[in-house]
Amino acid sequence: MELQQEQQRQGEPSIHGDGRGAPSEAELARAADVLRGISEAYSAKMVGQERLRSSLLVALIAGGHILLESVPGLAKTTAASTLADTVSGRFKRIQCTPDLLPSDITGNQVYDASSGSFRTVLGPVHANFVLLDEINRSSAKTQSAMLEAMQEHQTTIGGEVHRLPKPFLVMATQNPIEQEGTYALPEAQLDRFLLKEIVEYPSPQEEFAVLERIDTGALDPEHHVRSTATLDDVLMLQDIARRIHVSPAIRNYIVGLSYVTRNPAAYIGEERARYVKYGASPRGSIAFLQCSRALALLNGRAHVLPEDIQTLRHLVLRHRVLLTFEAEADGVRSEELIDAVFAAVPTP
Template sequence: MTESFPVFDGASAPPPPPPLPPAPRPSTPIASAPAPGRATAPSASDGDLARAREIIRIISDSYSTKMVGQERLRTSLLVSLIAGGHILLESVPGLAKTTAASTLADTVKASFKRIQCTPDLLPSDITGSQIYDAATGTFRTVLGPVHANFVLLDEINRSSAKTQSAMLEAMQERQTTIGGEVHPLPRPFLVIATQNPIEQEGTYELPEAQMDRFLLKEIVEYPSPAEEFEILGRIDSGVLDPDRHVPGAVSLDDVHDLQQIASRVYVDPAIRNYIVQLAYVTRNPAPYIGEERARFIKYGASPRASIAFLQASRALALLKGRAHVLPEDVRELRHLVLRHRVLLTFEADAEGIRSEEIIDQIFGAVPTP
């Protein structure tokens, strides 16, 4: 028999929610002392942290020569790069999303391709195709623009579902298949996709399966008046000229080292359990945030959310100069990781309920370790 939970109307104290299920003990304990003779992955050393801090400082300083403000965007891009994931940017036009992507690519001495998505864009326009060479009587493969370290998919929701699906293999498997032949993508590989929330004519809503493959989703906001004043000054000085590039600051090997160091940032079992419990509550919200709010959740987060929290929190801890993850890192990432994974109903949209509000309530219901 299913236990029912009364809806809290504010007149009396709500009943305590049932205890969260403990994370099951893995067959190999995560944090217990290793058995004699068993090799363990080394954690990030002081030398590793010093090297990571220097690489991050160089990237940030070079990035800031063209970008004004947008510190949250810079952090989100760096977290995605270090964690080896992809990022979806949503904002109104004109907030320097393209400039941010190209500047980051210049800073890292990486190849950069921009793909303007339109309804008539074909999958082969992204991945590449085989072209018949009359001189030799054979077909040769021409790789598409997705074969770059940094790929900007501008207004991804303007491309058709068929074209959007062409990116799934590239984003997930880090490869493309052209004429039955597999072509690996360069490393690192970062997809920065943008979508415009206010101009919906001629757009195709991203399917949930593709949204889930983005590590983070960032909402880019307007600059402050002081930042906008600085932008005008930089335009007059020529810093923001399209043909003026940031000199490459770090190599791809440096980025690879940064990713390897991040993979050795320590995550305590208590924090892993915290991540698992958060994902569980998104799927079973009623006992923890009440029936009134739970009815707005259509689907909870998939296990990719837990993986994203694990990877992104390591990257964020490294950005802050630490070799271990704190619960505050997970909490800071809550909107970035969950806003495109906790799907709300049409009723929530009609009542003006934003996913960030529901996410905050879920985090408030799960005890912080």
């Protein structure tokens, strides 16, 4: 079926996510104040990494999780803990290793000799911000336990269900240059991450500023930035984002983009299409819908623009448009094919 026919089949969706109407000007102004305070507190410790800050905030506001890929030493842990500090959230870091057990993450029951009974000890996943460092070093069983917590927002210990706190954001990292002793995330598990960000090296000027902040003590682990918001403020941002207006034209644009990733030959040519193994699942369309609302709120708007979708294209699709071995052999990156898909779909 042709793309236009597929788009015409889409029904007229509701104007707002929960039917309560668009955010008021007062709500947008309040959100802008909260976001400005978070950004200023973040920049007080972090040097550069503005794209990472934006990606983390989009994931937080959209209520999803983010996968960070980079070489070691690019301040991913510092960024995650700093964001948690700015909103008075609980932060936990889990170093993934091959011998890490699911109970090391979710928690376990331990015997209390003083009372002669078992008691439940909750694991580090029971926090607002959880950093899974080098997730691809943990076994598939441990990865599955963590991803279940991400999806269901709960853990089960000894038959008892324990809800995770709100808000709840998982930031998982993986190192692309060391593959010995790692367990690659299956495609189905990758798809459960709302976004995938690739963290790049700082510029020489930014690296110089890092050295200066080390001298001042600003980057000491014991140094925490001041909180400028609360967890209730984060829940408020999430509520406002759900009511950001997404027009039927934008929704059809999202559906069209996902459709082309699954049927690329007719739109980007056979030469490029042979590099695409699988296109984006419906989770890709859902991610565009949720994240575009969050990005619009970050930009102070009560409606989504096509530019929001285009800005998010790599974040949403780079781990969902799966490439063939031939693409890897020819040095073709998923971002190149994603750009070709966007060039093929008319902008509303």
